[in-house]
Amino acid sequence: EGRDSIDEAVEVLRRAVNLVPEDDPFKYTYLSNLGSALRTRFEHFGDSEDMQEAFKCLMEAIEHTPDDHVDKPSFLTNLASVLEIRFQRNVDVQDMEYAIMLRRQAVDLTPESHDKRPGRMNGLASSLGTNFQHFGRIEDIDDAINILSEALLLGPSDHSSKPECL
Numbered sequence: 001e002g003r004d005s006i007d008e009a010v011e012v013l014r015r016a017v018n019l020v021p022e023d024d025p026f027k028y029t030y031l032s033n034l035g036s037a038l039r040t041r042f043e044h045f046g047d048s049e050d051m052q053e054a055f056k057c058l059m060e061a062i063e064h065t066p067d068d069h070v071d072k073p074s075f076l077t078n079l080a081s082v083l084e085i086r087f088q089r090n091v092d093v094q095d096m097e098y099a100i101m102l103r104r105q106a107v108d109l110t111p112e113s114h115d116k117r118p119g120r121m122n123g124l125a126s127s128l129g130t131n132f133q134h135f136g137r138i139e140d141i142d143d144a145i146n147i148l149s150e151a152l153l154l155g156p157s158d159h160s161s162k163p164e165c166l
Contacts, residue, residue: 006041013037017057032061032075039082054082067109073116076106077123084127091134100127107147112154121151 013034020027035057042050058079065072083099086092103124110117128144131137 003045006037006044010034010037010041028061028065028075029071031057032071032078035061035082036078039078039085043085051082051086055079055086058082073106073109073120076102076109077120080106080123080127084130087130093135096127096131096134100124100131103127118151118154121147121154125151 013030016030017027017034020030035054038050038054038057041047042054058075061075062072062079065075080099080102083095083102087095087099103120107117107120107124110120125144125147128140128147132140132144
């Protein structure tokens, strides 16, 4: 049942992407959602073609979405997740460096008052921590600590992402 459900979700999203005209403002939201669904299917079933297609979909969504679009940080974060999963399999330094760059951009594009900023900062710090674990660059862990310290100062003390930052 799980495989059938995710296969169906992927096919519905593919149809949505194919049916929506290029100039439709939701085209790239559907494309990002398709990329995320393919990433999820890859995580569950391991088909490398899903990972390649997820990367392609998310790259296209990012390339066609202006920086001031409300969903751009989410698209960037989704692609960073794909790259991090790929990094865990192949340990390609370029994947992790690109993921960190995308996560930085997602944080930069998220206003300080936005409720998702602390979580995005946590994701960036986590990526930097992974990079430190693999390559031992002290500046990565220093940067991660500084980012988490800053994230703790954002939002109310009962914000849902506060525990992640601790």
